[in-house]
Amino acid sequence: MVEKMNSIWFDGKLVPWDEANVHVLTHCLHYGTGVFEGIRAYECVDGTSCVFRLKEHVHRLFNSAKTMLMEIGYSEAEMCEAIVATLKDNKMKAGYIRPLSFIGAGSMGVHPNTNPVHTIIATWPWGAYLGEDALEKGIRVKTSSFTRHNVNSMMTKAKVSGNYVNSVLAKREVVQDGYDEALMLDTNGFVSEASGENIFIVRNGEIKTTPPTSILQGITRDSLIPVARELGFTVVEQQFTRDELYGADEAFFTGTAAELTPIREVDNRVIGEGHAGPVAKKLQKEFFKVVTGANPKYESWLYRYSF
Numbered sequence: 001m002v003e004k005m006n007s008i009w010f011d012g013k014l015v016p017w018d019e020a021n022v023h024v025l026t027h028c029l030h031y032g033t034g035v036f037e038g039i040r041a042y043e044c045v046d047g048t049s050c051v052f053r054l055k056e057h058v059h060r061l062f063n064s065a066k067t068m069l070m071e072i073g074y075s076e077a078e079m080c081e082a083i084v085a086t087l088k089d090n091k092m093k094a095g096y097i098r099p100l101s102f103i104g105a106g107s108m109g110v111h112p113n114t115n116p117v118h119t120i121i122a123t124w125p126w127g128a129y130l131g132e133d134a135l136e137k138g139i140r141v142k143t144s145s146f147t148r149h150n151v152n153s154m155m156t157k158a159k160v161s162g163n164y165v166n167s168v169l170a171k172r173e174v175v176q177d178g179y180d181e182a183l184m185l186d187t188n189g190f191v192s193e194a195s196g197e198n199i200f201i202v203r204n205g206e207i208k209t210t211p212p213t214s215i216l217q218g219i220t221r222d223s224l225i226p227v228a229r230e231l232g233f234t235v236v237e238q239q240f241t242r243d244e245l246y247g248a249d250e251a252f253f254t255g256t257a258a259e260l261t262p263i264r265e266v267d268n269r270v271i272g273e274g275h276a277g278p279v280a281k282k283l284q285k286e287f288f289k290v291v292t293g294a295n296p297k298y299e300s301w302l303y304r305y306s307f
């Protein structure tokens with residue numbers, strides 16, 4: 001359950017949490033016509049707070065809206081300010097942020113040209129996305145029978161609400177079978193991503209991640225690549241197969257909610273030693289330094305705020 005907070009930003013105003021409601025004929029409810037983001041705020045080592053890569057997340061939201069031919073009636077800078085205002089109104093020094101722009105009520109059918117576009121920003125505390133032990137011990141993954149979107153069926157670089165039905169199908173399938181997360185393959189059978197994370201593998205000291213084709217181009221992914229290179233690792237963006245994953249020394253997922261979650265098992269094959277490997281651990285440690293302002297090199301990625 002999402003923990004109830006004080007307010008939600010709704011079309012330019014902070015409204016009480018329980019009053020942030022929509023009509024049942026909201027277009028997005030019927031057809032999935034919304035675009036959203038998942039962003040995290042962290043408490044920094046110096047006592048201030050920061051939103052990690054806020055401008056990049058807001059920019060992706062606007063690109064998602066562009067793909068969907070939706071007009072968000074605010075500027076990117078206004079959205080950044082609104083996000084910080086929402087965090088402050090909810091006294092959040094850290095937490096998860098969910099902006100959503102969606103097509104509202106008006107006409108029905110798949111040509112919602114005159115319907116209004118609404119925007120909300122909600123924020124709530126969200127701990128370890130894949131369970132308490134996940135960050136430490138790693139998770140058990142199963143390849144889903146559901147294929148990730150073909151690049152010409154859904155616009156996978158756009159974070160569109162309707163895209164996520166595919167993720168829900170995959171996640172439910174594998175959780176019912178007792179696994180923690182669903183791995184999805186692309187339409188050619190190569191590894192794509194998980195229901196809500198990007199994937200990396202490590203083989204012989206080289207780090208590999210899928211190229212940004214059928215995946216959501218994760219901001220955590222895009223942040224970890226230069227951080228890993230700075231630490232001296234070789235990182236390549238290259239397609240790989242599930243048997244390459246089975247034989248990897250290490251594997252891990254990245255995402256705003258999941259942060260850096262090691263994978264200990266895929267399709268009942270133990271990965272590496274069966275727990276978080278040394279590369280994943282090193283990158284995870286560095287990641288948490290970066291997001292909490294403990295590495296000044298990445299200060300430009302932090303949107304600071306304080307109370």
Ligand code: PPE
Nearest residue numbers: 038195196197198216218219220255256257
């Ligand atoms: N792929 C998918 C499909 C995805 O949903 C996410 C984020 C990522 C990759 C990683 O992207 P990024 O957060 O920019 O590094 N998933 C979000 C939603 C999870 C949810 O259950 O809701 C998230 O992590 O916020």
